[in-house]
Amino acid sequence: MCQLLGMNCNVPTDICFSFTGFQARGGGTDVHRDGWGIAFFEGKGVRLFLDPQPSCESAVAELVRHYPIRSLNVIAHIRKATQGPTGLENTHPFMRELWGRYWIFAHNGNLTDYQPELDGSYLPVGQTDSERAFCHLLQTLRRQFPGGPPDRVILRETLEEFAGSVRQYGSFNFLLSNGDCLFAHRSTDLYFIIRQAPFAVAHLKDEDVAVDFSEVTTPNDRVALVATLPLTDNEAWTPLPVDHVVLFADGEYSPGLVP
Numbered sequence: 001m002c003q004l005l006g007m008n009c010n011v012p013t014d015i016c017f018s019f020t021g022f023q024a025r026g027g028g029t030d031v032h033r034d035g036w037g038i039a040f041f042e043g044k045g046v047r048l049f050l051d052p053q054p055s056c057e058s059a060v061a062e063l064v065r066h067y068p069i070r071s072l073n074v075i076a077h078i079r080k081a082t083q084g085p086t087g088l089e090n091t092h093p094f095m096r097e098l099w100g101r102y103w104i105f106a107h108n109g110n111l112t113d114y115q116p117e118l119d120g121s122y123l124p125v126g127q128t129d130s131e132r133a134f135c136h137l138l139q140t141l142r143r144q145f146p147g148g149p150p151d152r153v154i155l156r157e158t159l160e161e162f163a164g165s166v167r168q169y170g171s172f173n174f175l176l177s178n179g180d181c182l183f184a185h186r187s188t189d190l191y192f193i194i195r196q197a198p199f200a201v202a203h204l205k206d207e208d209v210a211v212d213f214s215e216v217t218t219p220n221d222r223v224a225l226v227a228t229l230p231l232t233d234n235e236a237w238t239p240l241p242v243d244h245v246v247l248f249a250d251g252e253y254s255p256g257l258v259p
Contacts, residue, residue, distance in 0.1 A: 002092070002108040003032055004190065006175040006226040008182040008248035012070035013223055015040075017211050019065055019076065021204035021231045026055025026078040029206040035091040036061060038076035039104040040069045041179035046102045047071075050091045073102040073177045076222045079108035084127030093175075094134050096122055098142060105134040108228055109171030109187055133172070137162055149248045152181055152247060156256050159183055160245040167243065175226065181249040184226050186240040189255040191230050193237045194253060205233045222251030 005022045007015050017039070027033040028114035036055035040047040047069060055061040055078055077092035084090040093106035114129050121142060122135035140162055141155075149155065159176065163185045166172050171187040184190060195202075197220075199213035226248070230237035240246055247254040 001171075001188070001228070002080050003030070003078040003228045004106055004108050004173060004175050005074075005231075006177070006182050006248075007071070007074040007229075008177075008185060008224045008251055009072050009221075010074060010222045010252075012072055012076060013221070014068035014070050015074050015076075016065060016068055017202070017204070017209070018225060018231055020209055021206040022076060022078065022227070023055045023061050023065055024206040026058075026061070028056035032078040032080040034079040034081040034086045035088075036076070036078045037091050037093050037106075038074065039095065040071040041073045041095050041104075041177065042071060044101060044179065045142075046095060046104065046179070048093070048095055048104075050088055052086050052088050052091055063158040073179055074183050075104045075106050075175045075177055075182070077108075082110045083129045086101065087126070089126035090128050090131075094131050096134065096138055097175055098138050098178075101180075103138065103176065103178045105137070105173050106130075107133060111166065111169040111172065114166070114169040115213065121154075133166060133174075137176075143185055153256070156183065156245055156247045156254075159185070160256070163245055164243070171226070179228040181225070182226070183239060183245055183247055185245045186242055189228050190226060190240045191228075191237040192226045192248075192253065193230075193235055193249060194222065194239055195223045196251070201234070202232045203234045204231060206231070224248045224251045224253060
């Protein structure tokens with residue numbers, strides 16, 4: 001399976017520490033060698049880095065690892081190809097415009113015989129089931145809310161309904177953001193952690209690297225991280241609820257579940 005990584009914060013934060021461990025999973029400590037990508041929101045803009053090379057061997061990944069780009073929302077992906085050959089056009093995350101904002105999407109899973117009817121407003125460039133799902137998702141949102149974006153709560157509910165219609169075709173773990181917040185949907189594996197005061201030392205599972213966050217943060221900082229599998233071995237990561245879309249905003253977790 002592919003690997004997902006997302007970050008949502010209340011203040012612009014770099015992802016260098018987490019990306020160091022994540023990068024190793026692209027052909028180093030795991031078998032995902034079919035490309036990688038990462039997107040950083042900066043206001044209404046997006047810095048998008050894509051490379052069809054394994055992340056553990058990628059010079060672009062090394063740049064990202066050592067370049068402290070600060071962002072409120074980040075989505076990264078390491079690919080193990082299931083549909084579509086290895087190539088730049090099939091490398092996640094994918095980016096499209098809706099309601100005057102960029103949207104970023106990354107998927108982990110495999111959707112079999114998934115051929116949604118697309119009206120031409122969004123069309124895939126590559127051959128992946130993931131990009132088809134993204135185009136179908138944005139088309140659905142555009143049709144359902146022609147006057148503009150709904151609030152976060154309604155949007156989360158709509159995304160959960162959409163995910164429910166797609167799950168019949170296979171596993172559908174995904175991360176989605178428009179720079180305002182981060183949405184996450186778990187079918188199989190997806191975990192999260194929220195780092196906030198009092199901060200402590202974190203140690204990566206995939207690299208012998210540790211950082212004391214109390215030395216590089218302020219007491220008001222709050223950072224939510226989402227990953228396919230936990231990135232550290234000395235912190236308590238929590239599995240996301242299965243078959244639900246959850247919302248992260250300002251580094252806080254909002255599952256949207258009815259008690």
